[in-house]
Each structure stands twice: as C-alpha cells, then as structure tokens.
Amino acid sequence: MEPEERPTRPEGIRIFSGINGQSSGLPMDAMQTRLHEVAFLSNTFVRSPLALNNVEARIFALALGCLHQKQDTLAFRIHFNDITRGGSTGGKQYAELAAAQTRLTQPIINTSLKNGKKRRDAISLFNILSLDEGTNLITGEFNSRLKEHLLDLTGKFTTVELESLLTLKNAHSQRLFWIMRSYHNQTWEEPLPFETLREWLFGENSEQYADWTDFNRYVLKPAIEEFRAIGWQVDVTMQKRGRRVEALVFKMTSTRETLVPVAKAKKALTLTEIEEFRKMLEATYRELPALYDRLRLDFELKEYQAREVVQNIKDLTAYRSVTKVLHDVRIALANRKPIKSLPAYTLSQLKAVLPVYQTLGATPAAPATKKAPAVQEALRAQLHEVQERLKFVQKEAPTNLFSEQEKAARIAAIKAEIVELTEKLAQ
Incomplete structure (x- = not known):
C-alpha cells in the first residue's frame, strides 16, 4: 500500500460545543509579527483528531508561534515563503496556499455517542484566514472558542520548541511530535491504543493506514527518523492481542542529555538541552521550571538570563526573594511606572537579591581515554x-x-x- 499525499478533510476535535461567528477583518496592530521560540497547546487539543497535510501543518505551526501566552490576541500573520517556497513556479505557490486555506476553514466535525444517543459538533479552527498576493502574507485569527486551549495555559499543556517543530518535513511527523511530547513528562507509561492514534492523525472513520504494517512503514518509522535527526530518541513497545497490535507505549528521550551540565552562562542552549535543563530544575525544586517559564514569557528575559537566575536559586529563601521581586515588578507596571525595558529592569531588581551575572563554571574535562x-x-x-x-x-x-x-x-x-x-x- 503506497503512502497517500493528502489526508482526508480535518475532522473531530473533541473539545467544542458550538461555532463562533465569522470575523470581517483584523486590526493590523493586533497581529504578531515576531515568532516566539516555544509553541503551546492544551493536552486536550493535542490529543484530538486533526488531519493536516504538509502545507496546512506548517501554517498551523507558524500561527501558533505568533501567539503569546500572556496576551489576549489570537491573530497572526505569516509570509508565504515561510510556508512554501515560491521561486519561479508562478501561481503554484498561491494555488497550494489557497487549497490549504479552503481545508483549514472548513468546519471540524466531531461525532460522539452517549447513552446510545449521537452528538455531532462542528467548529472552525479559525475565525478568518486571508491570503494577500500583493503583500505575500497570510493573516488570520484563531477561533475565540479555542482560547482556553491556546492562551494563558495553567493546567495540563504541551510545549514544543518551534525550531524543532519546523525542522520536521512531514505533517504526520509534526502531529506525532506533539502527541509524544504530551506524554513525555509523565512519570508513568500510558498505552496509546493504535486506533486512537490513527483517529488523532487522520480524523474519525478514516481508513488511511488501517493496517499496522503500513502505518509503521509509512508513518511511524519515518517520523522516528526525523525525531532522531533533531535530537530525540523514541522507543516503541507494542502491546498485542494475538497478532494484532492493540496499543503502543512511547518512550521519548533526548540524545544530548550528557551535554547539558557543560553549557556556559551566555551560550544559548539547544532546544533539546532546554528540555533537559527543565528536568534538572524540577529535580532540584519542583517550582523552578514554572519560574523559568515566567521569566522568559512574562518578563521577556533571554534564555541564558532566565537560566542564570534559576541556577542561582539554592534554597527556599532565595526562591521567595525572587518571586517577591517579580511581584514588585508587576506592581510597578500596574502603577504605570515608566519602564523602558522590562527585562533590563527585572534583572536590575533581581541583581540585588541574587548574583545573576555570575558565570557558571564548566565541568572539568575528564582525562582522554578511548571512547566506547x-x-x-x-x-x-x-x-x-x-x-x-x-x-x-x-x-x-x-x-x-x-x-x-x-x-x-x-x-x-x-x-x-x-x-x-x-x-x-x-x-
């Protein structure tokens, strides 16, 4: 069975109860012009049916990258060439984007069964999605009904480094990356039924890659190879009933774990190192990863600046001192104190309670020996x-x-x- 290039129409996100009205336009000043390094989605959204082809998956990823967790806007704008290269192909690029626009603005359908009664919900991912050949921009706005799954996430959610996500060439790989990352930080192994995984990838009632051999050959193995190329090792354990594959257990680990402690203070961590750094923080004090995120997202510190702060928190007293400083900075903002640079002001306040500019020492090199x-x-x-x-x-x-x-x-x-x-x- 040969792999199909276009999946069926997107179907079935199980998180909605209605359809929001269409928007007639978007204010230009509400749009994000700069992509953020990390994209966020609630686990409920991640683990829902959403079938996308390569162009649609890239639009979706870039649109997510325009959202900031602490802002209200769901608007975005993306350049055509960041989705598909135009080159000398004439109208081919616009035609591909127009086809993706048509599919992404169709209602997403979910059919469920409760007490023997059917329920059918429909909603769109976007309020509006516009193509402008004059500016080569796609502008749009996510459906406001999805806001609780996109912005200001405080419960169970998944983060993905946008650089890693956009490095993946295949739409199935992008979806699988989100799904596997949503299970990555769990402390228990949770079997994922094969049919559920197919539904999440291809939509409800899809017959695409229904045979495990085809799914493994054309979807799972290529994705795992792509993950390995960006620094993630995925081990798969199959749970069978007879000869039939019933469920899968995924174990996702970084292939760069041993390099994390060696990183110096002002050397940017790689995307995989950031994930391992967060694990190391949690092992030290479980509140530190959340503080690290606040420093980067709320107070706009550079990655290395946030890292220097949290690595200088050695006890609960230091943690409380830092959180008090952040609270005071928030009060200053609320009182409209003139602050030219939020990250610079925040660091200047933290400097009084922590040696945030102290250079991190590198691990001494071990004697040279023949490597295994x-x-x-x-x-x-x-x-x-x-x-x-x-x-x-x-x-x-x-x-x-x-x-x-x-x-x-x-x-x-x-x-x-x-x-x-x-x-x-x-x-």
Whole structure:
C-alpha cells in the first residue's frame, strides 16, 4: 500500500460545543509579527483528531508561534515563503496556499455517542484566514472558542520548541511530535491504543493506514527518523492481542542529555538541552521550571538570563526573594511606572537579591581515554543533530523567528559546536 499525499478533510476535535461567528477583518496592530521560540497547546487539543497535510501543518505551526501566552490576541500573520517556497513556479505557490486555506476553514466535525444517543459538533479552527498576493502574507485569527486551549495555559499543556517543530518535513511527523511530547513528562507509561492514534492523525472513520504494517512503514518509522535527526530518541513497545497490535507505549528521550551540565552562562542552549535543563530544575525544586517559564514569557528575559537566575536559586529563601521581586515588578507596571525595558529592569531588581551575572563554571574535562562504541555512536548522532540545526537556521528558518543578529550568533555557536563534536570524535 503506497503512502497517500493528502489526508482526508480535518475532522473531530473533541473539545467544542458550538461555532463562533465569522470575523470581517483584523486590526493590523493586533497581529504578531515576531515568532516566539516555544509553541503551546492544551493536552486536550493535542490529543484530538486533526488531519493536516504538509502545507496546512506548517501554517498551523507558524500561527501558533505568533501567539503569546500572556496576551489576549489570537491573530497572526505569516509570509508565504515561510510556508512554501515560491521561486519561479508562478501561481503554484498561491494555488497550494489557497487549497490549504479552503481545508483549514472548513468546519471540524466531531461525532460522539452517549447513552446510545449521537452528538455531532462542528467548529472552525479559525475565525478568518486571508491570503494577500500583493503583500505575500497570510493573516488570520484563531477561533475565540479555542482560547482556553491556546492562551494563558495553567493546567495540563504541551510545549514544543518551534525550531524543532519546523525542522520536521512531514505533517504526520509534526502531529506525532506533539502527541509524544504530551506524554513525555509523565512519570508513568500510558498505552496509546493504535486506533486512537490513527483517529488523532487522520480524523474519525478514516481508513488511511488501517493496517499496522503500513502505518509503521509509512508513518511511524519515518517520523522516528526525523525525531532522531533533531535530537530525540523514541522507543516503541507494542502491546498485542494475538497478532494484532492493540496499543503502543512511547518512550521519548533526548540524545544530548550528557551535554547539558557543560553549557556556559551566555551560550544559548539547544532546544533539546532546554528540555533537559527543565528536568534538572524540577529535580532540584519542583517550582523552578514554572519560574523559568515566567521569566522568559512574562518578563521577556533571554534564555541564558532566565537560566542564570534559576541556577542561582539554592534554597527556599532565595526562591521567595525572587518571586517577591517579580511581584514588585508587576506592581510597578500596574502603577504605570515608566519602564523602558522590562527585562533590563527585572534583572536590575533581581541583581540585588541574587548574583545573576555570575558565570557558571564548566565541568572539568575528564582525562582522554578511548571512547566506547556506544559513546562514539552517541557523538555521531549529536553531530548529525547539530548539522541539521545549522541547515535549518541558515536556509529553512522563517524570516521572523529571530533577528539577523540572533541568526548570526546562532550560526556561530552551532559551528563552534560542530567543531567541538568533530574533535571529540577524532580523539
């Protein structure tokens, strides 16, 4: 059975009870022009039927990247070339985007059964989705009925680094990445029924890849290979009834775990290192990952600045001092105190209670010894992941994911990392 290029119409997000009205237009000043590094979705949304092809998945990912957790706007704008390259293909690019626009604005259908009675819900992902060939922009707004699953998330939700998500070339891989990450931080293994996973990927009542052999060959294995290329190892355990695959248990681990403690204070962590850093914080004090997120999202600190703050919190007294400072900064904002730069002001206040500019010491190098084959293999995997990141940053990253200065700094840091890993492999 050959893989199908276009899935059926998106169907069945199980989180809605009605349809919001259409919007006639969007104020330009409400739109996000800068992508954020991390995208958020509630676990309920992640684990719902949503069938997308490659172009639609990229529009969805970039639209999520325009949302800020602490703002009310659900509006976004995206450049055509960040979704599909136009080149010299004439109207082909616009035709592809128009087809995606048509599918993404169709009602999403969910049919459920309770006490023998059917219930059918329909809702759209977006209030409006507009293509403008003159500006080469897609502008839009998520359906306001989805706001609780997109903004100001405080319960069970999933975060995905946008750079990792956009590096994935296949729509099925993007959806699987969200789904696996939603289970990643659980402390227990939860079997995922095979039919449920198919429903989430292809919509309800879909016959696409109904056979496990085809699903494994054309969907799961290619996705796992893509995950490995960006620094994630996925192990799959099958639960069978006879010869039939009933459920799957996924275990997702970073292939770069051993490199995390070596990162210096002002060297940007890789996306996989950030995830491991959060685990390390939680092992130290369970409130630290949430504080780390607040520093980055609410107070707009750079990643390395937030890291320096939380790594200097050694006890509960220090934690309370930091949270009091953040509370006082919020009060100052509420009282309309003139603050030119929120992150600079926040750091200046934190400096009084923590040595936030203290350089983190690197782990002493171990004596050179001949590396075991497993270590060599891990280093090669890490080198491949770093090379993929370099390719993405240089050629494939959306133009508004980071500034030219940040792009140049990332490229330089990644190239230095490649040199370091190459030297380690040669030892």
